[in-house]
Amino acid sequence: MFKHYFSTFLCALIFLWIPALAAAQTIDTKYALIPYPTSLTSGEGSFTITRQTKLVLPKKSGVFSNEAEQLQYLLAGSLGKPLKQAKKGTSNTIVLQYDKGITAAEGYSLTITPQQVKLSAREPAGMFRAVQTLRQLLPVSIEQKKSAPDTQLALPALQIQDEPAFGWRGMHLDVSRHFFSTDYLKKFIDLLALYKFNKLHLHLTDDQGWRIEIKKYPKLTEEGAWRTFNNHDSVAIKMSVENPDFALDERHIVQKNGKTMYGGFYTQAEMRDIIAYASARHVEIIPEIDMPGHMKAAIDSYPFLTCGEAGWGETFSVPVCPCNESTYEFAENVFGEIIDLFPSQYIHLGADEVEKTTWANSPACQQLMQREGLKDVDELQSYFIHRMQKFFQSKGKKLIGWDEVLDGGISPEATVMYWRSWVPDAPVRAARNGNEVIMTPNSPLYFDALPDKNAVYNVYHFNVVPKGLNSAEARNILGAQANIWTEYIPSENRAEYMYMPRMTALSEVVWSKQRDYASYLQRLQSHYKRLDALNVRYRLPDLEGFMDVNVFTDKTTLNLQKPLDNLIIRYTTDGSQPGASSKVLDKPLIITESTTIKLAAFTPGGLKGDTYTLLYEKQAYARPAKVANAKAGLQSMYYKGAFRTTKGMQSATPAGSTVVERLQVPQEAKAPSFGVQFRGYLEVPETGIYSFFLTCDDGGVLRIADRLVVDNDGLHPPIEKSGQVALEKGLQPFELDFIEGGGGYTLKLLYSKDGSQLQEVPQNWLKH
Incomplete structure (x- = not known):
């Protein structure tokens, strides 16, 4: 169900013609810029844009004609008409200046004085980033449709030198599980541009729908783009009773052959239009056609793609068969059209979550493995990936795969997208192998994970470059992106709630060379007004002053x-x-x-x-238990197997038990799925009302003094829930049940008393 640090290298400071800017500077929160630039120096006064202001493109600046057009479009919507254009001028002008001294491809400088605005760059991408900075400095009113145009727009005097920390600054959108219109993709691209992202990874195919026209195989969209309501849809429909954002988009519901069907797809002409729109905003679209797994939508229409079986295996859908030449003919035909359509240098193969049982049982696969010297089905998957990589390379493209591609061995030429946070050494192994790596760990960069009050904090404090790499190896970390998987995101409003404002936090992580969370939060306040003007249905910041x-x-x-x-x-x-x-x-x-x-x-x-x-x-204060000779630590019983809730352990037999000195999962509890019951006492030092904060991935339930304190049960990403309990001094019965459903887990318990600072439960409180 679920899938899935950066580029180039850390650039050195440039623009040495202003020596004072070479030193690190503090972030000035009066300029509500996200991401914050490399350096910013305040000036005196302001520049006022009026209809008499001229847009100047000197000689050699013709390379910025697209960026000039983008700026004109932005200003014309507010002033009522575009600015007059000239080739020179020094007063009351906005100048787009070519500057060969700016070495970073997306670097730029911006100088605003009361007389003139000058945007300088070497590359069009850098000039476009400068325009977006100018956009954020302009009043929010420029984003709004208005009956009467503004007569003037004020810009603060300042000087900015800027360039990105990483070359891959991406967002991902799954349009297979739920479909999004071409208009919405353009709105999404506009938001990416505003926050200086440069990659859009489109997940175009999966078990639940094939969303891109392939002319050689028309049934992929005639049949594969449509489905009767599935389990994801039914959950969304049920939740829409209380939250209309979960309602299925009626534009994507049709009647076909007497059935109500959900779906949609992009024609190649529509996709070319989207690609051109993104290109004008310097956003590269990376297509993903997921193979060899997650191919049910294609297999249902073209059954010859399997090893003889179809449907669902023990964990995932049955994949295509890597042992039949007809599979490679199909794959090369499909990717041939994708490569002709998308100018991106990257093509994403997916290659994650492959159910390999049918391969192991296939005589054809056994023969292939023997012939090629492949010792297991993981190496068979690598065989498939290597063949596709050679095909991509023959077309001048680079292959990207989810980090499962490492399991059976991968060539250094492939690019790895790291997503499994419970395999922390994967990006280090890949970078040391010479692979380019894009960081997309599911925690905290899966934006389909339900946000809580810590969600933005966790994104902002994400370190793109993992520990353990030397400077040469670190250069293989291209950057990072956040992923939006849409099983339970059926509408545009719900999507915006899930990714905004987390997306603004990520933009600063991958662009800015200095970070200040308190400053970011203060600057974010102004961005809510801009998002309102852009009709973005963002998640409101959390209310505080209470517990669950x-x-x-x-x-x-x-x-x-x-x-x-x-x-x-x-x-x-x-x-x-x-x-x-x-x-x-x-x-x-x-x-x-x-x-x-x-x-x-x-x-x-x-x-x-x-x-x-x-x-x-x-509540009355809970009286303490009378326990003689209490020992240090908690008793922990651990269970094998997958549990949907902590109650499942009640009817299960423990695999073993041990004593833990602190609240942590015992080593004996092995991934991917398990449950743990902690039992004992809390030695409460004084009478009072205690607050507890339980963060779990997946579920946890806390009881103290036989009272339910925190219910954070169920299968979910890391979420914090809180509760209070009135306790007398002494030993109070303590029970904590925890389950892990698969992958990486989180278990953290903090407490406070009478509003004190949050802290871990002291080890010497734990008794059994």
Whole structure:
């Protein structure tokens, strides 16, 4: 179900004609730029753009005609008409200047004085990045459609020298599981351009749908682009009852042969238009046709592609057969059309999550493996990948594969996309092997993972270059991208909620050479207004001032901290969802009895944030247990197997038990799937109300003093949930159940008391 640090090299500072800029500078938060430039120096005054301002393209600047057009389009929407163009001028001008001294391909300089704006670059891509910086410095009003044009636009005087830290700054979109229109792809590309991304990885095919026209095999889209509602659709439809963002897009639902079908595809003409649109904005589109696995949509139409069986295996769909020459003929024909269509130097083969059982059982595969000296099916997959790589190379293209391509051996010429965070040495092995590596670890760069209050923080603090590489090896890390898998993202609104504002955090990670999270958060405040103007349905910042489970002994107060001044907080106490007509929470709320409160934030424009369900429970302090000779550590029982919830362990037999000194998964509990039950006591040092914060991937349930404190159960990415409990001093019974469903896991428990700083539960508190 799920798939899936950067480029070139770290560039040296240039523009030595201003020596003061060579030193590292602090980030000035009054300039709301994301990503923040390499260096920025404030000036005095401002430059005012009016209809009398001229756009100047001196000699040699004709190479920037596309970028001049982009700037004109931006300004004309606000001023009502484009600027007059000239070949020279020094006063009241915006100058696009060719500068051969700028060595970085996407580097630029921007100088704004009260007399003139000068954008300088060597390459068109650098000039385009300069235009986007100018765009962010301009008022938000330039993004809005208006009946009366602006008479003037002000720009602050400053000087910027800028270039990216990494050459691969990407976003990925899965259009197979759920389909997105050509118009939406253009909107997405515009957002990528605004935040200086330069790669769009399109996942065009998978088991659930084939989305690109292949003229030689018309049934791939005639049949493979359409499906009756599947399990992903049914989950989305159910969730849409309370959240309309989960509703299937009706534009992609049709009646075919008496059946209601979901789907869609891009004709090659439509895709050429999208590619041209992206190219004008210096965004390279990398196509992915996923082989040899995840090919059910193709196999259903062309059954000859398998080793004799079709459908689903134990874990994934049955793949194409790498032992039949007809498979390679099909693959080369398909990729031949893809290569002719996409100008990108990269073609993504996928090659992840391959169910190889049919290969192991195939006489043809056994013969091929014996003939080629292949010892197992992993090497058979490598055989397939090597053949496709040779074909790509014959067409002047580079192959990209998910990091499973490493398992059976891979040539140094292939590019590896690292996604399995539970295989931490994979990018190091690949880089040392000479492979280019693109970092896309599922934690924190799978933006289909449900965001919580730590999601943006986790993205911003991601280190692109993994530890353990020397400087030469580190140059093989091209950069990073975030992936958006759309099994449960059926609409454009839901997609924007999932990737925004996380995408802005990633943009700074892969572009900026210096980072400051507090500054970034302050600058982000201004970007919400720009996103509003661009009609982006972003996730509102989290509300704070409460827990998921709130405990009090007499009374307590709900006193919210609003992250944005313009938010309106509405709430209910009857279990219903807060809506536009619900009560407004505009002052502290006194609570004296156990109750459940649901609340949500709304913007003046009607955008609704997450619904928070707050449980308030009136409790007496739990009395401690009387235990003689309590020993250090917790008893932990571990279970083999996959559990959907922690309750599954109740009917299972433990594989063993051990004592752990701290709250950590015992070494005996082996991946990929297991469960652990921790049992013992907390030696509470003083009476009070304690807050606990449990982060789990996958599920966890915390009970203290026989009271449910945190319920973070189920299969999900790392999510933090919180709760409180009233405890007397002494030994309090402690139970924590944890399950891992497959892949990498996270288990972290923090606590605080009376609003103190979060910290780990001390080791000397744990007893059994």
